Amino acid sequence: MQIRGLVADTRPLRNPHFRRLWLANIITVVGAQLTVVAVPAQIYADTGSSAYVGLTGLFGLVPLVVFGLWGGALADVFDRRTMLVVTTVGLIGTSGLFWLQAMLGNHNVWLLLGLFSVQQAFFAVNQPTRSAVIPKLVSTELLPAANSLNMTVMQAGAIAGPLVAGALIPVLGFEWLYLIDTFTLLATLSAVVRLPALPVEGAMRGTPGLRSVIEGLTYLRGHPVLMMSFLVDIIAMVFGMPRALFPEIAHESFLGPEEGGLVFAALFAAIPAGAVLGGIFSGWVSRVSRQGLAVVVCILVWGAAMAGFGVAVALADQWRTTMLALAVAMLVVGGAADMASAAFRMSMLQASASDEVRGRLQGIFIVVVAGGPRIADVAHGASAVMVGTAAAAAGGGVLVVVLTVAAAIAVPSFVRYRVTRVA
Template identity: 85%
Template sequence: MIVRRLRALVADTRPLRDEHFRRLWLANIVTVVGAQLTVVAVPAQIYQVTGSSAYVGLTGLFGLVPLIVFGLWGGALADVFDRRTMLICTTLGLIGTSALFWLQAAMGNTNVWLLLGLFSVQQAFFAVNQPTRSAVLPRLLPPELLPAANSLNMTIFQAGAIGGPLVAGVLIPVLGFEWLYLIDTVTLFATLSAVVRLPRLPVEDAAKGTPGLRSVIEGFTYLKGHPVLLMSFVVDLIAMVFGMPRALFPEIAHVSFGGPDEGGLVFALLFAAIPAGAVIGGVFSGWVSRVERQGYAVIVCIVVWGVAMTGFGLAVGLADRWQQVMLGIALLMLVIGGAADMASAAFRTSMLQTAATDAVRGRLQGVFIVVVAGGPRIADVVHGASAAMVGTAAAAAGGGILVVIGTVAAAIAVPSFVRYRVTRSVSGVQ
């Protein structure tokens, strides 16, 4: 009985029985660590060059524009062209941009605008790659396994997001930024190998012609007719825009907790804490496939996220009195927030994948990636600017409070989202 209950709690690994999903998943174990090294290295290099959180916050703006443009257009492309071919091309683009990051660091670049420009190009390839990858998943697995598959994917992603910052925090002062970018470049070849071995993935009932603005608008029109899915985007934007304080991590690590300005252990721990919480949530995610009231579950998870970010800001504000104790509390709040965010993302992703037909799935995933990845970019700008005016502690805590208020208001405004539920079959969620 005890063993059975433990099995019900831990992650459902049935999706790994599919060889194509398993190959992509295993490749991500290698690739994600390298990708997270770049995620940490870019803001750290910008902060070292400028000494300003406002400049670090600009990564949000320079990442947001290509995410919106190429995320929406990339989703339209993914509804026309063979998705395997799309994944190969965009993976090659990501390899190329990572190599350019390595080159500028190796040459001793101190031009912040060059860094931001390369970051924009990288995000453009990412914005086309991710909707395509998500649109592929329902072609590989049955609907009842999608929540488990999404949890497995997010667990690996977040595990890399732990290892990446920890390794980066140690290696940056010793080896410099160029080695982190080089590792990212090399590890991306693992994903390229897995993608090349996928079968051809033509779109069912694909639209004719070259996709353009009309195709993008059709995706929004489809979404407009599904208010529950639309609301899942709205509450995620509330959570990320107001509640993601990552642009403040370099300054908080340096000023509040006494770390070096180029990185260090505290900086790495701050970046790793949210992913650590997500990994913990992912390891014990066996319950997500059994939840019927998915809308209500999303609301609860996001409120927990907001409360955790408020606690994080308060701990930062008290760091000058009890530095070590407050560091521990701050990290704990980030861990709790990460676990809540993982569960919320698993529900929202599964809701979207099962609701759309294959012919429009790429475009909806394009909207999804704009919201999921674009929200934190907006947050980088908002938090960077807010911290310059009111300080990092007030910016983080105030953002968490706004998350709770905004989420509750959204739930009251659209009660159908809170009431949304799915029915379970014996094998999983239908």
């Protein structure tokens, strides 16, 4: 019984609709990661320029922000099952076009970037809709468990996908990776088609536009607990995500090869690996009622872990092997804490928001989750130039701790927030 209490809570899988979505996601997420790796790899193969590869960040972020916000508004008007079917078909179509352009020997980087933007737009509408559906499938007390199960699959895919893609590209070529992604998406299409009708309770009339997006943002002003859930995530990611420093740290501090190597791979895989471990041993999340306090504690652990990572990097010259192990361990701990924090924050959002704004708030969630690490890349890169990689990483972790404590003191209702349990 003690072991059962430690491992992931699988009770949400008793719902047949959630179970089908979750099982389909296991298949789909690996295929999606193949495309995530193949697109920049094809761009570099065609151009030989890292600058063109870097444009994937811009071409991916802009539609993610625009359609994430607007897609959330759409999910608050139209039947969410219909929205999932349409966007999943759109994702299948763009994956098919990726395959077609590769089969035809396309070398036009702008065509590839354009397809990538369209794909990200469909993804940006699909994700908030999918998240808004979960409270309709499982009870409030099982939301943390359901979100932990979903995030564990996503993080596992973030590890397995790049490894599989790296092995398959030299053997099969880009077109086969795109084709695999196209067929794996059929599993998700099958799952969403079998969902029941999911109309929005209290849905507004008309076609949503900028006004409906602004209404979603305005809704947060009257709900400080929800607003804090976004703020603390921004603090954690902007100040505490050191991934932009990994290439330099791997090469300069731990003497890995300049082009990458095992140390580089270990640093990049450590945070998602921690998230997967956190998901496997997430049985405790369903038993936590004070979710606001749990989020604060998780983010403090994340910040402390990133500070510890920076200290390990600073001491690398003296005990290189030991400090490398400590650095990876700190990233793993941080990844586990971030997974738990995200599960609680999404659960609070799904349970506290009324159904007519749930899609818009999930859209904001997607934008924050996607945008925070990209801002962190810029901030950490600039800081490292001035103070070095170790100080930038450690200092960022310390700032996360300080700012999170300050935010918790400023909004005590967030710390006091608890979910009502059904006896």
